[in-house]
Amino acid sequence: MRDACEPASSDLWVDWDTYHDAIERLALLVHESGWSFDQILCLARGGLRPGDVFSRIFDVPLAILSTSSYREDAGKAQGQLDIAAHITMTGGSLGGKVLLIDDLADSGVTLEQVQRHLTERFPAVTEIKTAVIWYKARSVVKPDFYLDYLPDNPWIHQPFEQYDGLRPHQLATRRKGPQ
Secondary structure, three states: OHHHOOOOOOOEEOOHHHHHHHHHHHHHHHHHHOOOOOEEEEEEOOOHHHHHHHHHHHOOOEEEEEEEEEEEOOOOEEEEEEEOOOOEOOOOOOOEEEEEEOOEEOOOHHHHHHHHHHHHHOOOEEEEEEEEEEEEOOOOOOOOEEEEEEOOOOOEEOHHHHHOOOOHHHHHHHHHOOO
């Protein structure tokens, strides 16, 4: 992953190809562990893309739980964690062995609190393991599966962040191109 960094920055810059490759490599890591699971629970928003890919590759149901803590300072400052009241899934309820997926373990607070939330509110869940692409040194939780350990805790610029500040009128202008 580090080859996606801009050399003049301590930040980690990730393009779409590198991002998709990382998701696939993480999927292989989970597969090669031999651990099987019944459902995937992805944390929205960062875990949506990895969760979708995992659900397709492993052919298991996908559930979605919305969480949010990076709302301040244009999404760069972590505030209080909000966890949605409900999990979205097409049928049944959350249970059995669950693979909890997010894009990264930054502070680890989200993974820690969501695991506690699941244990308290979903007694049918028998086992939870976590998977992330990036695991930062400052995280209070060590994920069960991670692709890259980041000892320097860089800010990660993911390819979809280009849409964070883009509004419909700006997209329309951009799509029209130079006149």
